[in-house]
Amino acid sequence: MINTNTSVSKYPQPAGTHVETVTDVEHYTDRLFRFRITRPPTFRFRSGEFVMIGLPNAEKPVFRAYSIASPSWDEELEFYSIKVPGGPLTEHLQKIVKGDSVLMRQKSTGTLVNDALLPGKRLWMFSTGTGFAPFASLVRDPETFEKFEKIFITHTCRDVDELVYSKQVCGNLINDPLCGEFADKIQLIQTTTRQKFTKMGRITELLSSGNLFSDLGIGRITPGEDRGMICGSANMINDTKTLLESFGLKEGSNSKPNTFVVEKAFVD
Amino acid sequence: MTYLVTDECINCKYQDCIEVCPVDCFYEGENTIVINTDECIDCGVCEPECPVGAIKPDTIHNADFWIQLNQKYAEVWPNILVKGDPLPKADVWADNKNKLSLLSEKAVS
Numbered sequence: 001m002i003n004t005n006t007s008v009s010k011y012p013q014p015a016g017t018h019v020e021t022v023t024d025v026e027h028y029t030d031r032l033f034r035f036r037i038t039r040p041p042t043f044r045f046r047s048g049e050f051v052m053i054g055l056p057n058a059e060k061p062v063f064r065a066y067s068i069a070s071p072s073w074d075e076e077l078e079f080y081s082i083k084v085p086g087g088p089l090t091e092h093l094q095k096i097v098k099g100d101s102v103l104m105r106q107k108s109t110g111t112l113v114n115d116a117l118l119p120g121k122r123l124w125m126f127s128t129g130t131g132f133a134p135f136a137s138l139v140r141d142p143e144t145f146e147k148f149e150k151i152f153i154t155h156t157c158r159d160v161d162e163l164v165y166s167k168q169v170c171g172n173l174i175n176d177p178l179c180g181e182f183a184d185k186i187q188l189i190q191t192t193t194r195q196k197f198t199k200m201g202r203i204t205e206l207l208s209s210g211n212l213f214s215d216l217g218i219g220r221i222t223p224g225e226d227r228g229m230i231c232g233s234a235n236m237i238n239d240t241k242t243l244l245e246s247f248g249l250k251e252g253s254n255s256k257p258n259t260f261v262v263e264k265a266f267v268d
Numbered sequence: 269m270t271y272l273v274t275d276e277c278i279n280c281k282y283q284d285c286i287e288v289c290p291v292d293c294f295y296e297g298e299n300t301i302v303i304n305t306d307e308c309i310d311c312g313v314c315e316p317e318c319p320v321g322a323i324k325p326d327t328i329h330n331a332d333f334w335i336q337l338n339q340k341y342a343e344v345w346p347n348i349l350v351k352g353d354p355l356p357k358a359d360v361w362a363d364n365k366n367k368l369s370l371l372s373e374k375a376v377s
Binding site: 050051052063064065105107108109110111251252253254255256261262263264266 | 284287288289290291292309310311312313316317319
């Protein structure tokens with residue numbers, strides 16, 4: 001296989017970055033893939049946070065925000081990425097293979113963290129597309145299960161094969177060394193909006209109609225018991241946020257935890 | 269796309285935004301903070317952190333005015349990387365709106 005991104009870059013390493021090595025790449029569709037890289041020994045993050053990722057392919061490389069999809073205890077870092085034709089980063093990033101180098105800025109941040117939520121019983125993670133990535137991190141972190149009794153993850157995409165990654169992560173949880181014992185606390189709800197599937201519809205429609213709750217045989221969201229995390233497109237975030245507010249939930253942040261938090265999933 | 273610091277920050281400078289910015293794009297004046305709109309990646313993490321709601325998306329009414337103001341000072345004030353203390357009377361000024369006339373053009377000393 002031709003290595004398109006040799007591990008020795010001809011460009012100087014940008015200040016404030018780590019140079020890490022790709023350890024695994026898996027392509028799901030012509031639009032989606034995941035990759036894993038080595039983790040710098042000094043790098044600490046909270047499950048659910050994101051970092052800036054780039055390639056050593058220019059004097060001033062393009063960086064994009066990527067949610068870390070692996071949990072904070074993992075010795076490697078995993079990312080779930082879209083492939084955008086002509087996209088400044090993903091056009092090149094989608095070609096990486098094992099052994100290539102990836103740049104990562106040193107600072108991780110984010111709002112989709114357990115710290116930004118007040119204690120509750122049920123945690124809802126609402127995602128579309130690659131917005132599932134931060135939840136792939138949080139569902140593999142024992143802290144999430146220590147804080148919540150039940151976790152509902154919704155993942156909505158246009159087509160069925162775009163749901164493979166979330167099914168893989170949640171399905172493999174039972175074999176996870178730290179979270180396997182909590183696998184029955186998780187419920188993954190996958191829906192499509194275009195291709196025919198067992199469950200179809202936008203999450204906002206399922207929430208507002210109440211079908212989401214009746215299908216699960218549970219009561220509606222209440223501010224006393226439920227907590228929410230939202231990650232998707234700007235429109236999906238705004239609509240889901242309005243619905244959670246109609247249930248009485250309030251947006252929180254790192255400095256002021258509350259009953260739900262939001263974060264944009266990056267699309268290019 | 270960028271986020272903007274508006275005049276609600278003036279005389280407060282709570283700085284909860286500083287530590288969450290993934291690209292360190294805040295710049296510090298004597299009595300307020302601004303965003304370098306060329307560096308902001310529009311991630312939105314800072315917006316809910318501000319206790320006075322000073323940080324807004326560039327979809328607000330009058331966004332062009334705030335983009336120009338933020339960029340003008342971001343190019344002359346120093347980059348702020350670490351959260352410091354709020355201004356001494358921040359809590360008193362927090363509920364005041366329309367503080368633009370109080371903006372100091374000086375960089376933080």
